[in-house]
Amino acid sequence: MTSPLEQKKIKVTGPVVVTANRTGDGAVIYRQAEGWTTDLAHAAVVTDGAGAQQLMAQAASDDLGAVGAYIAPVKLLPGGHVRPGNLRELIRRGGPTIELPVAAAKVLENNPA
Numbered sequence: 001m002t003s004p005l006e007q008k009k010i011k012v013t014g015p016v017v018v019t020a021n022r023t024g025d026g027a028v029i030y031r032q033a034e035g036w037t038t039d040l041a042h043a044a045v046v047t048d049g050a051g052a053q054q055l056m057a058q059a060a061s062d063d064l065g066a067v068g069a070y071i072a073p074v075k076l077l078p079g080g081h082v083r084p085g086n087l088r089e090l091i092r093r094g095g096p097t098i099e100l101p102v103a104a105a106k107v108l109e110n111n112p113a
Contacts, residue, residue: 010049015074016056017043018064019081019089028092029066031055036066040082040093043075079108 017040018031029036030043037043046052052071059069073085084090091097 006035010052010071012047012052012071014043014045014085015047015082016071016085017045017074018051018052018069019043019072019092020059021067022068023065031059031069036062040074040084043074043082045076045082047056 020029020031020036021027022036022038026032029038030040032042033044044055046055054081056071059066059072072089074089075083075085077083084093
């Protein structure tokens with residue numbers, strides 16, 4: 001599989017964001033123009049391949065703060081609200097779909113996304 005950074009063109013067919021996981025605690029994070037946020041509403045949303053490639057390049061340069069960056073679809077709703085664009089992202093944003101052991105649950109309680 002070719003890395004998105006090595007692709008000459010990234011095909012984007014609607015609004016997208018770049019998402020990853022924070023290395024310190026595994027929280028889902030989203031790329032902003034500068035840095036990362038855990039709030040999808042503050043993510044940088046782009047609608048073309050060039051914008052997506054630029055966000056991916058910025059994400060790759062922060063390999064100590066975030067891992068597994070990729071481009072994910074989003075839906076833009078009236079009033080400027082941003083929502084996950086597919087089931088995978090909806091699940092990632094909502095947290096684990098199984099009950100965690102007590103120790104792991106306490107870590108998540110102390111570090112909400």
